[in-house]
Amino acid sequence: MEEINFDCLVLIFNILKNDKKSLHSCLLVNKKWCNIVVPILWKSYSLDEINEKLCNVILSFLPSSSKKLLSNNDIKLPSLTLSKFPLFNYISFCRYISPDNVDEIIDIVLKNLCNDHRRNLMEQEIYKLFISQCKNVKYLCWTTRQPLTLFPRASIFFSQLYELYIDIDYVNSDALYELAQICKDLNTLSIKSCYRNNPELFYLIDAQRNLKKLILDTKVDEKTGKELSKALARNRTTINNLHLSSIDNIVLPLTILVNLKKLTIFHWENYKKVQQYLAIYEFPNLQQLTLMYGHLSSFKEVSLLIEKTMGNISKIDICSINKTAKEAGILIKSIADNCPKINYLRTYIEPKDFIHVKTLLLNCRFLKTIDLKSLDFLELFINENDNNIGDELLNIFILFSPKSLYEIIISGLWKYSIDAFNRFFENFRERPLYHFGINDGYNYVITNDHKIMFRKYINEGVVKYFNKLLLVLD
Template identity: 45%
Template sequence: MEKLNIDCLVLIFNELCKDNKSLYSCLLVNKEWCHLVVPILWNNYPSYFINVESREKFFNIIISCLSPSSKQLLFDNNIRLSQTILSKTPTFNYISLCKFFNGEILTCIMRMVFKEEFLIKVDSKKVYLFLREMYKLFISQCKGIKTFVWDTYEPLLSFPGALTFFSQLYSLKINLWFIDSNSLYRMSQICNDLGELIIENCSQDIPGLISLIDAQRNLKIVSLEFKIMDGSCEELGTCEELSKALARRGCTINNLSLHDSVDVIPHSFLTSLVSLKYLGIYYDCESYERNIEFQKYLAISKFPDLQSLEIKDDLLCFKKLAMLIEKTKGNISNIYVETCNESAENTGMLLNAISNHCPRIENLVTYLGPNDLIYVKLLLMNCRNLVCLNLFGLNENSDIGDKLLDILIKFSPKCLIDILISGYWKYSIDVFVNFFESYRGRKFCFNISDVIEYITKEHLNVVKYYFDEGIVTYSNLLNYIKL
């Protein structure tokens, strides 16, 4: 029998990743196959280790890779490891094969090692010692880690192998509760090729963070969470320098997420993000001044290549969003809008902008006012790729329900299979039935939002009938039916 070359075998084994049982059996064929399969298995953790027994075996293998000096240090400090781990020398340098590393894995390993002690009252010195040795293990041995979560006080940059480990990162998530400015500055000297940077718990300018952003050559994805660290306003500062640093990277950043519960960052940097494709704004801060400033820069910004827009803001202005959409090139496929502002205006202006400038849109979540039905008709006529349509009400009872359903019956594209409409609107049974009949021959998901004040037992029976017919695949109204 002619022998397959190594490249062919690797291709076959990578395909078998979808079937881990078959891949495991390949380990036992011969030594060559074993050496080819083991790196693939370790590269694809954690999909293979679902049950507790498999996870514990996996974690024990990781611990067995500790150096003899680390094992001895843990033993001397009364951190009990099994005798098998202490004496066993792994067949492979498994840690060097890892393409993953996060704090969740370490937490699971600690729970296994300390058992009940970890759940009740564990000696903090033991935990810190164990964590330090585990971090040293991964940082010294892993050469291909692309994603890392930095959420520890441990001096990771001082560990052996840190230069190689951190210089190859693509994605870095930083929790500023644990990291000081000097550590961030040192990281900026090592890590210059990040494509993704996620910052949590930011409440003021940090020089080291500014240096880290400035050091990146091709930063594409940025996510920032602004939050007061100790629950008080004493540490609350400003993020003016952070705003300027983001502006300096405006030509490369194409994905931006802002999570804000405090008013700290000026939004002037938005006008510099000329390459933006994905924008997510998730604001819980009700500062009127912050909102006016945010809307000002949103209105004058231009994101011609924008593809996805998600806005959650308690003081949302639909007019400014409409102005933003009108300046795009028609590539938007996803728009999600959420607000608690019951007095919001210009919902129709936003719908009109979407219908005229977003021909490729597939998913739309927004609000519908009592005078906006004409824009729904235009939307359905112009946006024939629409798959998901969610139309919320603004806490106002209205008789537009039947007219809305009639428009959906007449103008919905065939691909529209996920619909949510407001419970603030009234729907007659006859039109309700006609709407579901219009989907006969198709399958779709149907939900009612806000309230179900005008949804009667007859409405519920209609939904149940079309669910039994196989036309409705899911509806939240089914939860109200007593089985």
């Protein structure tokens, strides 16, 4: 029997990288297989919780100087750590460092004792170990006060980073300046707690040669907002993914983010400014738009933004609006007319605008997920006399749904008849739905008779998943 060549084995084992049970079995076949599998397993090591055995393996790599320092400070390492040296340099295979894993190692050794001095020493030596030994780390979450840039081999370590999450509360200006000198090839930079003007942070942003994604998970004062805006402008040719947790003091450059493909805005307070931005900006290459936990009072501005794109939008996700928001139908119509490639849509709608859903389904033939929430949160009570108003929407899905559509979520503030639901699910019998859900207020309009019917269709395989509560009888 011919032996499988090395390259084929590498390909096969990489396909199995998420099946750790199978990979562990492959370890035992022979030395050649073991040498291939071990690096693959350890590249994803910090996805798992650190147990005592794994802790011992990691600490076995501590140099004698570190062990002596810890011992001199009454930090007793496990005896197995000191007696055996592993067969592989496992740490060199790690692709990212998790501060949670570092804390877990410290807790195992110190038995959760709260001693700041000893914890600090343990943390220091563990980070020194990783920075000196890890050869291919791509992601680092910096939420420690340790001076990581001053540790041995830091220049090599940081020069290879692909993604960096950094909490400015933990990192002083000197460390940021050092980081800007040696870390220049980030693809993704996430920044938290940048409340005040920090020139060294802007040096770090400017130092990047190919920064694609910038996440600002922070509120900023006016001066910092202006400087961050200038940093965005200076990186105009590379940034295509922008995630803002607050936009109140950031002035987005009008014409220079033309390459932007993904825009996410979370937790904004000044909704008038957001709507102003959306109305006047142009992002022709936009592919994904996410507006979360703000208070849009009108969908008109979002519609204007969409109309100025080049038809490549694949995802629109709008969640949390002002209760008096208007013109939801304008947005649905704009999407139907300008987003032929869209596959995910979550937004709000009123029953009077159901007709636009028909156009949406006819024009957007790649749509996979649609999630429609009720625009008026009092709609249930306003329309008490409108019997089964949701049947119109179900009939539209029956008649016009594209073959690609496999997840449908609709509001529970509209009433639906049993007959309309039966027709709806029968329509999907030949191409089953992956998920059907009902959001807000379903408990007012969904009866036990509805739930019994839902159980029937899930048992028959017409729908794979329902909202769990839709299957629980009262």
